[in-house]
Ligand SMILES: NC(=O)c1ccc[n+]([C@@H]2O[C@H](COP(=O)([O-])OP(=O)(O)OC[C@H]3O[C@@H](n4cnc5c(N)ncnc54)[C@H](O)[C@@H]3O)[C@@H](O)[C@H]2O)c1
């Protein structure tokens with residue numbers, strides 16, 4: 001029997017979920033959003049079967065409700081859902097980047113029909129809104145689930161079954177450990193990226209050529225500073241204790257680096273950089289466990305029309321599937337670097353052989 005899935009908030013994440021869930025004919029998707037254009041876009045692009053402006057109406061018939069809204073709105077919606085008289089059990093999940101405040105709220109709900117499971121797909125982008133949504137956004141990504149205290153295991157099974165459509169890897173984490181870990185590898189880096197951009201902006205006051213020198217390195221490390229400011233202040237706010245602790249850690253780290261420089265500690269500094277490099281290089285090399293492997297190739301390409309398509313076509317002809325593609329640096333008139341990711345070592349080596357045959361210069365990274 002078809003499952004009725006209500007998605008509230010059809011932006012980048014809610015819209016991407018709508019797209020991937022709608023691909024299965026087993027789901028009937030009802031979309032709700034404060035933005036009328038978003039609903040029209042979602043209907044027109046067949047991301048949803050029906051739109052609704054009434055949460056109560058839509059929720060009544062739902063088997064599963066997904067809150068795809070910013071965290072503060074998600075918590076408000078949980079209060080509203082609590083008031084609805086359901087005549088059957090309904091699974092409610094969210095996609096918020098911070099889990100503790102959401103799970104704390106879920107644990108206070110007394111509506112016996114609500115089975116709450118916190119959710120967080122670990123994929124996204126600096127873009128926002130329904131037009132940025134992609135059906136394959138969560139492919140190979142980690143999807144964290146954090147069930148509320150009284151949530152039955154059968155509800156988790158049902159949600160996992162639904163989310164199979166996303167082709168993500170689901171893992172269960174406690175809210176606090178989730179927030180600590182995402183604090184380190186997601187939230188804090190966003191804060192630092194914005195701080196780096198602010199620093200460059202200040203230096204530009206006395207060095208106006210700075211933006212022209214901002215090449216691959218600066219662009220790589222600050223891409224996420226282009227994310228939605230309202231959304232990110234909400235994430236920082238809801239994870240503020242962890243953020244404050246990480247700012248202290250960071251200050252300590254910077255002080256240590258400052259001392260190395262002031263003391264001419266070149267060996268110490270090399271060791272520090274080497275340790276960081278080894279750890280960073282090892283991130284993609286996990287052979288087992290929940291984190292999928294990615295094998296990267298860095299290909300030199302020229303700044304000319306069709307350069308990327310040529311590389312992609314050569315690999316497609318050999319049925320090598322590219323799991324990620326990124327231009328790291330292209331400057332007018334000279335070569336740039338294309339980073340391609342594939343899923344296995346074999347595919348990486350095969351890609352290397354094919355591209356070298358066609359004269360491409362490249363480098364491999366595991
Ligand atoms: N952006 C990311 O990379 C990312 C990744 C994983 C999880 N998340 C989480 O996903 C959630 C949504 O983020 P996003 O990036 O999709 O944002 P977004 O701005 O792209 O989408 C939010 C959507 O919610 C709608 N909305 C806002 N308030 C609403 C309300 N009161 N009622 C109904 N609709 C409302 C907006 O109109 C918009 O369509 C956040 O909780 C965020 O923490 C974001």
Ligand SMILES: O=C(O)C(=O)C[C@]1(C(=O)O)C=C[C@@H](O)C=C1
Nearest residue numbers: 097121122123124125126186224
């Ligand atoms: O790729 C990006 O731009 C993201 O910021 C995605 C990202 C991340 O930090 O990795 C951002 C927030 C999330 O909650 C999950 C994923």
